[in-house]
Amino acid sequence: MSGTERNGDTATLSGAEILIRALTDQGVEVIFGYPGGAVLPIYDALFAQNSIRHILVRQEGGAVHAAEGYARATGKPGVVLVTSGPGATNAVTGLTDAMMDSIPIVCLTGQVASHLIGNDAFQEADTIGITRPCTKHNYLVQDTDEMGRIVHEAFYVATNGRPGPVVIDLPKDICVNQGRYEKPDLANLRHKTYRPPTVGKAESVAAAVEMMARAKRPIFYTGGGLINSGPEACARLQELVRLTGFPITNTLMGLGAYPASDERFLGMLGMHGTYEANNAMHDCDVMICLGARFDDRITGRLDAFSPSSKKIHVDVDPSSINKNIRVDLPIIGDVGRVLEQMLACWKDGGYTPDEAALRDWWTTIQKWRSRDCLAFTQGPDIIKPQYAVQRLYELTKDLDTYITTEVGQHQMWAAQFYKFEKPNRWMTSGGLGTMGYGLPAAVGVQIAHPNSLVVDISGEASFMMNVQELSTAMQYKLPLKIFILNNRWMGMVRQWQQLMHGSRFSETYSEALPDFVKLAECFGATGMVIEQPSELDASIRKMLDTDGLVIADVRVAQEENCFPMVPSGAAHNEMILGDDGAAERPKVTGEGMALV
């Protein structure tokens, strides 16, 4: 295999060199990775070139989250390079996260030499077997001549159709051996069998527009598919909402697809969504679901989900259709393309919405809105976490800001109180709910946007999960602002224990926390503690004005719960509201307790 005598005019290169060439041809600018024995030839090839920048993380899990942050903030695929065995297994959480949230990732994993595979060699793991269920597809390269084709195919698969993570497992000998590489015609690259859908069926689009025009109580329910489809898709969504005058709600993954400041936006829906969004979803007569997947955080109890509506579902992945909720009109296609078709159909057909019915619908919605479900009372002594996010928003909204989060209460408060006007500004772990996502994701975002403000809204428990990535941020002088809502609890778990497990707070206290100021200082960063509501604004300004990385340890009310909340097992319009009397609260059933 390793001979250099080959026919044809293409020069032979080592597998590692072919890999780097193919990545360069794909326009890859950044790789997040961590070296090791099996990937030494690749690191050698990286050393010999200047077109691709390598960002050295501190643990491979961080590399995948950083690549996810990079991908979400740019719309480009994120690229990861890790070694065999533990390098690959550490990447699994990030791969699963990217799979659940449909993030395009190409993850290159080292592997022991071909002849050692299956022999329990040092740092060998069955990476293909382990990553099969948590990737969109994976490849084991078995021939150096195949390297180039597989790399390009992997990018095609990761970025076309419903995006997702793709693993390429690279045995060490394949990277050392010589092979041929020719740059393919990337614009016309087609997969042998994989044909992702693009446009929707014209008659289905026409039927959908017809339904929309006749709707009395319509709602747009839009998700992360809009972000994945791109800024044009989001612009088309805005146009369609403006033309129809329908209310719109976004999922957690869809925040930013529609400007939050617009009066037609009802806020996020779902388990911690707004009263008006969830009630409008429940009572609507036509639901237009665009690039969302009727996730269990959205639907609540399935048999009580929006019982009287006709449902239109636009999704690029046919397996999302009728998975949880039976819909009346499925449209398979890229949501941006389908929106383009819908707009054309609406305009060409001279359709108008039912204005009278819409007026009544909006009156009903205003009634729900006036319930002011996100209200909280900020006293003089202790900072409410909602207030902290609200002030952060007010002081950063006019800046070029990107927000990442970890997972838990702080994440939901960020989703509720930080208002996103544009797509790609909000990076969070939705489907998998991976604590420790936010800090490495922020690293990826800041690498992509070095001059922008990147804030990781964090919780003290989540922050500790990938705290080692502070070192990465320091190495590349990334001026991240880490805004820890520190309530000294694993807050969301504590909240569930309080509401569903008789306040038996089993193992959820954040014991033995570090002094975050000293922690920042020991890495060479700046730390600050914010304790008084009265000093919050000044402290946030100081954080923003400080050069370099800052950790702000915001001491917030410890027992604060995140409301509204649809308890598990309840219908999506049965919400616990923050200032409810206990009598009004939906009962948590035994069945609900068994649900996550």
Add this chain to the structure above:
Amino acid sequence: MSELSKIAPKHTIAVLVDNEPGVLARVVGLFSGRGYNIESLTVAEVDAGRDRSRINIVTSGNEMIIDQIRAQLERLIPVCRVVDLTEDGPSVERELALVKVVAQGENRIEALRVADIFRARAVDSTLNSFVFEVTGDSGKINAFIDLMQPLGLAEISRTGVVAIARGADAM
């Protein structure tokens, strides 16, 4: 066989896949990972020139589950086509079984008579045993096995179902 399969209708699904390493593991992993039932599974290369294999799966589930199985299969990158043979019109299903019966005297003679009725062939014989080869749909094979049970049934090896749509249209 799970509880589900006793109440949910059976479906035979044919899956045409790229004949690449690990493709069977992808299909089987999909079924176990998502909690679908596999009652029988056969796989073999059917088009060596174009590197295609065909997997026949007998599964069970209500309409929503079967639609999901189909969509999830189609989502796998090396899967070329998925056909629900049960849903898409008439099809022929066959299975082959090798059945070892250990018997002497009257039981041995009765086993041969039953085999004759089922058009099963004895493909191996000793003075106190037979191996029968029987083909047919799964119901026929089950009936044959049931009859052999009291006659000295010792061992069964079944291929699982292979199936193909009737008519001129090819997959």
